[in-house]
Amino acid sequence: MKALKVIVIGGGPAGLMAAGQAAEAGADTLLLEKMKRTGLKLSITGKGRCNITNIADISDFISHFGKTGPFLRQTFARFFNTDLMTFFNELGLKLVTERGGRVFPASGKAPDVWRVLLQWNKKSGVSINHSASVEKILIHNERVTGVVSQGREISCDAVILATGGASYPSTGSTGDGYRLCEAAGHTIIPVRQALVPLETYGDEAKKMAGLNLRNVNTRMFVSGKKKREQFGEIVFTEFGLTGPSILTLSGEAVDSLRNGHKVAFSIDLKPALDEKKLDARLQRDIDSRGKEQIGSLLRGLIPREMVPVCLDLTRICGEHPASGISAKERVRLRTWLKDFRLEVSGCRPFAEAIITSGGADIREIDPMTMESRKTKGLFIAGELLDIQADTGGYNLQAAFSTGWLSGRSAAQITTLPKKNTSKKPKKDGFS
Known part of the structure; x- marks a missing residue:
């Protein structure tokens, strides 16, 4: 059986997790990152230390997200803090738990988290294209058919949108994902600074x-x-x-x-x-x-x-x-x-905000899969979603968990024959 083709847009925590999981689940996976390298924001998060999660139990954890918390219950039931800690331990990243249940890499260096994720992606077979911004998600009959990146069409069976929010724009989070979401029919809750x-x-x-x-x-x-x-x-x-x-x-x-x-x-x-x-x-x-x-x-x-x-x-x-x-x-x-x-x-401005509030309306996302209820084959993960929490590792866990679920789900979607709307098929960009 031919492997599904999955494109992940964005190489932050949600995108790297999604791409690796999709590849491990058997999909032919391509990650498109607009910056010269992945994980720029991840490398500076938590004052450079990267508070990846918190050891709080699931009810306490969800309470830190306020009214949007219940949306994450199904996601956390599949991949939660202990799963994430085991995941990193198996990749060779030692972790420590500090005051308030906050979990950090033992080295105290956020770039170490990015490095193990990148190595894992490469080992899992993910193809990564840098300096590859996405102008458009191609949709036919309410179903994803590919993307346009740098003026070139790349066909695929599923797209995972994980571009991040609008905070720390110098790292690449310039709000592109909101435009792509809206073009795919999604409602965008007004975006504003949070944890600022x-x-x-x-x-x-x-x-x-x-x-x-x-x-x-x-x-x-x-x-x-x-x-x-x-x-x-x-x-x-x-x-x-x-x-x-x-x-x-x-x-x-x-x-x-x-x-x-x-x-x-x-x-x-x-x-x-x-x-x-x-x-x-x-x-x-x-x-x-x-x-x-x-x-x-x-x-x-x-x-x-x-x-x-x-x-x-x-x-x-x-x-x-x-x-x-x-x-x-x-x-x-x-x-x-x-x-x-x-x-x-x-x-303070978005450049000083830790996360973004607002984003893709979660009522239009299936919490069991992270798939769009508007467009088949489109998955949305991470900070792009209208879910925000307190400081303490909660937001990064949500990014990793929604990335994990979207990657696994995208690799298992049922595909239907797609009409090729291009006059001249072009190289699809997959390895």
Whole structure:
């Protein structure tokens, strides 16, 4: 029986996984990558360390995707975190599990993940064409017949679209896949930044740029109402805020801003103390260190970089003796320590977003196979789909899992005779 011909568009995590799986399942597989090499974004993900997955159980895992999570249940039932870890171990990539269940390559080097995937693809028989952008997916009678790449038609039985989103465009994720999806009849949910640093009004953040706060509680308010909160780490920057907690909350913040709402973050610098205990702590410090200046006393409560900002916002003179602080000033200080507010003015560009929110509407994708419900033989995987999760390895697992399922499914589709619409058949590009 003649092998099916499968074309994978995009050489990121989903594309590399899909191509290798399709080839191992017996398909004659061609991967088309628009850049000079595959895996550019994969090589820089996770601050260069590549958080490939998380050891959370499936229910917890899915909860990190919000309302789109249930779509992935069937995919994860076929290929999940333990399967991915076994897959990499068998390829010779050692892994380590760190705080929060995050799984990384033991080397701490993201390029190692790309290298083993590339070697596996080549060993599996995948043909890879670099600098090969795709202008069009050829469709006849609602069925894929091939693609047009660099002006040349290449026929095939199935196409796996895994071009990534619009984040980090310098790595090749420039949104081409959305155009190809839409041309194939798919609805594209509006694309916006996610897991992205946020900009804030005022110069408070700028004054503390570089300061990293751990173990603080961050609450997000939308039009004055508390929506979500996140305990963990935040980082102040020249433009505003970043860090794991901020990135986790950023997607909803961006959507709220787009809808015309005001967004503010309230930072609780002393989450282990309620207001009564914090007030008692302040009083003890004042009683024991009353002769010191208030600014000096504050350095025992908050990082040095925060002291000028605190004094400015609470309208307290830092040069006065701590024993001279008034009851009203103590209330303002206590309130600020539990509720330091920064209003969000916007978000950073796609070039700084870790992932993209929005994309191909998952209601038009079969979760059992990742095949399009609009076009037979078209499969969509990875960040191109409208599925987004928190930081922690969840998004890469989704890319690998949807890539795995689409590759396996594409290699097993039932083909029908296709009408050749080209006047002159051209070389198909397969090895």
